[in-house]
Amino acid sequence: MSEVLRSTDYKSNLKPIWCAGCGDFGVLASIYKAFEELQLQPENTAVCSGIGCSSRLPGYINAYTFNGIHGRVLPFATGVKMASPKSTVIAVGGDGDGFSIGAGHIGHAARKNIDITYIVMDNSIYGLTKGQASPTTPLGVKTKTTYYGNMGMTFNPVRMLIAYKASFVARTFAGNPKHVQEMIVKAIQHPGFSFVEILSPCVTFRGKDQFKIIRDKSTYLNETHDVEDELKAFDIANNEEYYALGVIYKKVRPTYAEIVREHVTKKAKATVNGTPKIDELLEQFQP
Numbered sequence: 001m002s003e004v005l006r007s008t009d010y011k012s013n014l015k016p017i018w019c020a021g022c023g024d025f026g027v028l029a030s031i032y033k034a035f036e037e038l039q040l041q042p043e044n045t046a047v048c049s050g051i052g053c054s055s056r057l058p059g060y061i062n063a064y065t066f067n068g069i070h071g072r073v074l075p076f077a078t079g080v081k082m083a084s085p086k087s088t089v090i091a092v093g094g095d096g097d098g099f100s101i102g103a104g105h106i107g108h109a110a111r112k113n114i115d116i117t118y119i120v121m122d123n124s125i126y127g128l129t130k131g132q133a134s135p136t137t138p139l140g141v142k143t144k145t146t147y148y149g150n151m152g153m154t155f156n157p158v159r160m161l162i163a164y165k166a167s168f169v170a171r172t173f174a175g176n177p178k179h180v181q182e183m184i185v186k187a188i189q190h191p192g193f194s195f196v197e198i199l200s201p202c203v204t205f206r207g208k209d210q211f212k213i214i215r216d217k218s219t220y221l222n223e224t225h226d227v228e229d230e231l232k233a234f235d236i237a238n239n240e241e242y243y244a245l246g247v248i249y250k251k252v253r254p255t256y257a258e259i260v261r262e263h264v265t266k267k268a269k270a271t272v273n274g275t276p277k278i279d280e281l282l283e284q285f286q287p
């Protein structure tokens with residue numbers, strides 16, 4: 001495809017079946033706009049997910065898309081990127097998918113700096129399975145599984161991702177689609193593992209007032225924020241009185257693919273003091 005693409009060109013034939021008012025509608029609209037801004041070619045773009053209401057999102061996009069199994073989007077997306085390094089690879093999902101069953105994968109995708117963008121639509125509930133508490137459900141909140149109020153402390157995804165050495169960490173809010181678009185564009189442009197937490201209300205199981213609650217608690221980072229200052233980024237993440245929105249941390253470092261390429265093209269081919277070349281070593285394993 002070489003003509004100029006419009007946001008509507010990224011729509012698939014499926015119609016979203018989210019509840020009226022779900023924050024994920026705003027996220028999807030912003031993704032279409034971000035793709036238009038970047039002029040992503042559908043044939044060079046992959047959008048993958050796990051399981052959840054939010055994980056339905058790839059089905060609504062015209063690109064290579066995959067709706068997989070619960071919690072396993074990051075290993076899958078990593079494989080797609082390794083097999084097709086020139087493609088733009090985006091992983092999406094919910095707070096349950098990412099921070100419960102899939103939590104073990106995040107640190108490794110982040111520390112290895114796999115060049116993918118991971119978007120979590122955080123509604124602080126398990127939406128698809130009808131309202132159980134998730135890792136980001138606030139302390140004391142009553143849900144289907146926490147009748148007397150949530151007893152566990154609340155996960156702080158931004159703090160976790162900075163600690164895991166993610167090279168790009170941003171937070172945004174589905175109620176501000178322009179800002180969501182801006183964060184997604186920046187995340188995709190970032191060379192390396194980029195993480196975007198999108199506060200995306202579940203109006204059915206967390207209530208319609210979630211949009212107002214999040215909006216009232218939100219504050220936008222301005223250009224004076226030094227995105228490379230890791231300690232400052234932790235300070236911002238630690239302040240749970242408000243939601244700081246914007247790029248909170250960013251540091252460009254070599255991606256996993258760049259390091260592997262360096263090993264394969266230079267180090268592994270060199271012969272040191274008579275040690276065989278990697279090609280000769282590998283030949284031993286040929287049938």
Ligand SMILES: Cc1ncc(C[n+]2csc(CCOP(=O)(O)OP(=O)(O)O)c2C)c(N)n1
Nearest residue numbers: 051052053054070094095096097126127128
């Ligand atoms: C292995 C496995 N365990 C549990 C489930 C049931 N399940 C499906 S979606 C989901 C949670 C979804 O929550 P989240 O990821 O936050 O997405 P949301 O629906 O809120 O967007 C669960 C527990 C499953 N599909 N597979």
Ligand code: SF4
Nearest residue numbers: 019022053127202203
């Ligand atoms: S249950 Fe919640 S997260 Fe799922 S579609 Fe409805 S509003 Fe959205």
Ligand SMILES: [Mg+2]
Nearest residue numbers: 094095123125
């Ligand atoms: Mg959820």
